[in-house]
Each structure stands twice: as C-alpha cells, then as structure tokens.
Amino acid sequence: MAFEVPAWDKGALAVKFKPGTNPAIDAPKTKPKKLKQKKPKVKKSERKQKSKVKQQINSTYRLGKGPLAPPVESSDSEADDEMRAMHKIRSGRIEKQKPPAKAAKDQKKQLTLKPALLQAAVESMETTPTPASAPSTSAAPEGALANKLHAELMGGRFRYINEQLYTMNSKKAEDLFRSDSGAFDAYHAGYRQQVEKWPSNPLNRIIKLVKRLSKTAVIGDFGCGEGKLAQSVPNKVYSMDLVSRRADIVACNITKTPLEAQALDVAVYCLSLMGTNLNDYLLEANRVLKLHGNVYIAEIQSRFEDVREFIRFMTSCGFDLVKKDVAVNYFYFFHFRKMRHVGKDVKLKPFSLKPCLYRKR
Ligand SMILES: C[S@@+](CC[C@H](N)C(=O)[O-])C[C@H]1O[C@@H](n2cnc3c(N)ncnc32)[C@H](O)[C@@H]1O
Known part of the structure; x- marks a missing residue:
C-alpha cells in the first residue's frame, strides 16, 4: 500500500564481529589511567531547546499513530516556524535560508521583498484563494515566489485552524469563526486540497x-x-x-x-x-x-x-x-x-476522539 510505513523494529541490526576484530572486546586489559573528565558546559539556549523537545514528546495527542497523524518530532516547532514566518512577512522582512554555519556568521543579512511582492503574499494569506485571485505561476519569477509563499501561508493557516477545531470545544470553535471572518474559507480551501490527497x-x-x-x-x-x-x-x-x-x-x-x-x-x-x-x-x-x-x-x-x-x-x-x-x-x-430517547441533562462521562493533525508537506 502506498502509505505503509515499515515497523519501527525493522531498523535495529545486530552486528557480529569476527574473533579478534572487535575493538571493544579484544583490546589489551591494562588498567586505564583515571582521567578527570570535565562536564561539558551546556549553553542556556541548548538547555531551553532540550526542554522544548521534551515538552513536545510529552504532549499526548501528538503521539497518535495512523496515516494522518504527524511524526512526534513535527508540529509545534513547525507551527511556531510558520507563525514566525507570517510575522516576518507582515513586518516586511524574510530571512534568507542558509546552511547553519553560514547563517550563524551572517545572521543579520536579510532579503528585502519588493513592496508589490510583499503585498501579494500578505493579501493572498488574508483572502480566500480563488483561481482568479491567486497569483499566477506563469508570471515572472517574483510571481512564482509570491505564489509559493501564498501556498505555504495558506497551508499553515489551514493546519493552525484545523488544530484549533480539534482541540477546543464547540463553543470556542464558534467564537473562533465569529472573530475571524476569513477563517472558515481558509479552512475549507485547505481542506479541499487535503481531500485531493486522499484515495x-x-x-x-x-x-x-x-x-x-x-x-x-x-x-x-x-x-x-x-x-x-x-x-x-x-x-x-x-x-x-x-x-x-x-x-x-x-x-x-x-x-x-x-x-x-x-x-x-x-x-x-x-x-x-x-x-x-x-x-x-x-x-x-x-x-x-x-x-x-x-x-x-x-x-x-x-x-x-x-x-x-x-x-x-x-x-x-x-x-x-x-x-x-x-x-x-x-x-x-x-x-x-x-433506540431510546436520552435527555440532554443526562450525566455522561465526557468523550472525545483524538485530534487529526495534518503534516506540512
Ligand atoms: C472536515 S469538515 C467536513 C465537512 C463535510 N462534512 C464534508 O465531508 O465535506 C468538518 C466540518 O465540521 C464543522 N463543524 C465542526 N464542529 C462543528 C460544530 N460544533 N458546529 C457546526 N459545525 C461544526 C466544521 O466547521 C467543518 O466545516
């Protein structure tokens, strides 16, 4: 089947060494000198990062399996990245993607978008995409970039609204659509695309x-x-x-x-x-x-x-x-x-299904 994932235990291989070739067993048995080992200093930013990863793993709804559930390592950080990206675009700056070493050296260099391109990307995020309003792919490279940004932002917006709807009660969902008039159309534009990917x-x-x-x-x-x-x-x-x-x-x-x-x-x-x-x-x-x-x-x-x-x-x-x-x-x-009438005032144990979170593709 196209979406089947191999079992987790398939990755574990036992490595056998020929006699006399395993460095761990065959090394001479002299007593090694005791070396005082200094604990490597862990930077504050690394400690923060580790605790963030722990928090993600502990978030139980993300542990769901099944074809549409995200891998454990995806999501929060992805959603954060998307929110940051939106913020950058709104404030008119988009950082160039660089390999880590280069990026660290040259962190402050930014790519400034032409106002027209920036406007196109932000507008496309805020309005419902229709064939007529979406930026055309056949246009100049700038048009293609705006188009790509548009698709990414809409995808991020869909995943964000979707996650909200699955993790809140119906009253809050009602408030969400009431307070954000474009949210319903943005959600359904993304949902239509999602449906196309299903068998x-x-x-x-x-x-x-x-x-x-x-x-x-x-x-x-x-x-x-x-x-x-x-x-x-x-x-x-x-x-x-x-x-x-x-x-x-x-x-x-x-x-x-x-x-x-x-x-x-x-x-x-x-x-x-x-x-x-x-x-x-x-x-x-x-x-x-x-x-x-x-x-x-x-x-x-x-x-x-x-x-x-x-x-x-x-x-x-x-x-x-x-x-x-x-x-x-x-x-x-x-x-x-x-089979029977049940009044709305009956006391039942609260029940919900696991949320369905879509992955960024
Ligand atoms: C995934 S869409 C599916 C739409 C449609 N049933 C279909 O198959 O194309 C789920 C829909 O349920 C709606 N929905 C979820 N909770 C709701 C609620 N409490 N009241 C009204 N609609 C709700 C959402 O607004 C959304 O449009």
Missing part, C-alpha cells in the same frame, strides 16, 4: 448510501462544510455548519441546532465530530432524530484509540451499533440506530 472522499460513500434510502427520508448533515451532500441527493437535507456560505446552509452550532425534536430520519456526520465535547454533539442528534432514526458517521481511522469505547459512548447517548466498517483504509464508517 477517496468519505463523503462520496455517504452520498451513495443516502441515495439508496427512501427519497422521503429527512436528512440532517451535521458539520456539512460546503454542503455537497444536499446538492447530491433528492432528499430534503438540513445542511448545518458554524458558517453558512449558501442560502440553504443553516449557520449554527451542531450541538444546539434550530431543528425541532424528532424532525429527522437520518443524521450524517462526515469528519465533523471535531470538538472535544462530543457528548453535546450526539445528545443533540438524539434530540432531533425520530426513534429508530439512523446515524451515519465517517471518521479518520487514526482518531480512534479504542473503537469499542466509541461504541459504548454512542450507546450511552441512545444509539445502538447496526454496522461498522473499520478495515484499515484511512476512514472508519459506522451506522447506528437511535
């Missing part, structure tokens, strides 16, 4: 599935993004997301929708169980679904530590498992059925 879009499987249901079934698309499901099936679909970019999409928090109780036959969550308060997400689904209504969930495989625990959580929210597809294939698919 398939899980939403297409859900669309196929909904097409097999009765045309009269009323569907709720919770966290619909750009609302593709509604455009692909003949059913009545309530498309809901934190931000609406189309008249038929309801802008709301899916933990608290404007739908009436028991209004839906089907609830769909395609990669949208993002917040840290999943109890609120699924208790709202229980409220708005009819008894024996269906829930279809697609999620990224690497988000699950223990699938049984997830199924238990769903049961506590009133849903019994009908079918699951948890073959190793990037995405897991679940079909649950609402």
Whole structure:
C-alpha cells in the first residue's frame, strides 16, 4: 500500500564481529589511567531547546499513530516556524535560508521583498484563494515566489485552524469563526486540497448510501462544510455548519441546532465530530432524530484509540451499533440506530476522539 510505513523494529541490526576484530572486546586489559573528565558546559539556549523537545514528546495527542497523524518530532516547532514566518512577512522582512554555519556568521543579512511582492503574499494569506485571485505561476519569477509563499501561508493557516477545531470545544470553535471572518474559507480551501490527497472522499460513500434510502427520508448533515451532500441527493437535507456560505446552509452550532425534536430520519456526520465535547454533539442528534432514526458517521481511522469505547459512548447517548466498517483504509464508517430517547441533562462521562493533525508537506 502506498502509505505503509515499515515497523519501527525493522531498523535495529545486530552486528557480529569476527574473533579478534572487535575493538571493544579484544583490546589489551591494562588498567586505564583515571582521567578527570570535565562536564561539558551546556549553553542556556541548548538547555531551553532540550526542554522544548521534551515538552513536545510529552504532549499526548501528538503521539497518535495512523496515516494522518504527524511524526512526534513535527508540529509545534513547525507551527511556531510558520507563525514566525507570517510575522516576518507582515513586518516586511524574510530571512534568507542558509546552511547553519553560514547563517550563524551572517545572521543579520536579510532579503528585502519588493513592496508589490510583499503585498501579494500578505493579501493572498488574508483572502480566500480563488483561481482568479491567486497569483499566477506563469508570471515572472517574483510571481512564482509570491505564489509559493501564498501556498505555504495558506497551508499553515489551514493546519493552525484545523488544530484549533480539534482541540477546543464547540463553543470556542464558534467564537473562533465569529472573530475571524476569513477563517472558515481558509479552512475549507485547505481542506479541499487535503481531500485531493486522499484515495477517496468519505463523503462520496455517504452520498451513495443516502441515495439508496427512501427519497422521503429527512436528512440532517451535521458539520456539512460546503454542503455537497444536499446538492447530491433528492432528499430534503438540513445542511448545518458554524458558517453558512449558501442560502440553504443553516449557520449554527451542531450541538444546539434550530431543528425541532424528532424532525429527522437520518443524521450524517462526515469528519465533523471535531470538538472535544462530543457528548453535546450526539445528545443533540438524539434530540432531533425520530426513534429508530439512523446515524451515519465517517471518521479518520487514526482518531480512534479504542473503537469499542466509541461504541459504548454512542450507546450511552441512545444509539445502538447496526454496522461498522473499520478495515484499515484511512476512514472508519459506522451506522447506528437511535433506540431510546436520552435527555440532554443526562450525566455522561465526557468523550472525545483524538485530534487529526495534518503534516506540512
Ligand atoms: C472536515 S469538515 C467536513 C465537512 C463535510 N462534512 C464534508 O465531508 O465535506 C468538518 C466540518 O465540521 C464543522 N463543524 C465542526 N464542529 C462543528 C460544530 N460544533 N458546529 C457546526 N459545525 C461544526 C466544521 O466547521 C467543518 O466545516
């Protein structure tokens, strides 16, 4: 498979020495003179760096495995670099990339961007990329550089927003999009690019599935993004997301929708169980679904530590498992059925899935 990674233990090799050739064993057994060894002085900056690395390793959500989880050594420092890069671009200076020795010698030398180029890069970071507004690759080398900067900054912005959405509760996610009007479009521009890298879009499987249901079934698309499901099936679909970019999409928090109780036959969550308060997400689904209504969930495989625990959580929210597809294939698919009404005031153990953090490529 294209993304398979060899097992960690495959790298360890045992080296055998012929008799008389192993310097460690064959050296004459004279008593070595005791030498007083001075402890090498560790610079303050090196100590700081070491403790930063330790902190990264201790940050548990970064230890997730799976095809989309980042390697342990990536992320924080990468995100920091990106934030610093953005800051530099905003303040009009970009340092030349140099090999470490040269860079140390010549630390203060900077590349000053022409104002027009700088403006293009900053604007492209702040606005949604569209084919018409993105800088053209066919232009002069400056255009190509602005284009590259644009892509890198947008990628960084997407990864930053994505990480926020997976590590905060739904109320904070709502505040995030409210306080930053470009964030939703920036997120979805990055998400579209991410989808293109996947072997398939899980939403297409859900669309196929909904097409097999009765045309009269009323569907709720919770966290619909750009609302593709509604455009692909003949059913009545309530498309809901934190931000609406189309008249038929309801802008709301899916933990608290404007739908009436028991209004839906089907609830769909395609990669949208993002917040840290999943109890609120699924208790709202229980409220708005009819008894024996269906829930279809697609999620990224690497988000699950223990699938049984997830199924238990769903049961506590009133849903019994009908079918699951948890073959190793990037995405897991679940079909649950609402078997009992569960009030929103029920006391449940908080539940969340692991965040899905994308790597810089
Ligand atoms: C990864 S995107 C997937 C979008 C769409 N389901 C698809 O498959 O194309 C997840 C979406 O869930 C939305 N989302 C996450 N938590 C939400 C919440 N509490 N309320 C509304 N939307 C939410 C995000 O805004 C985002 O648009």
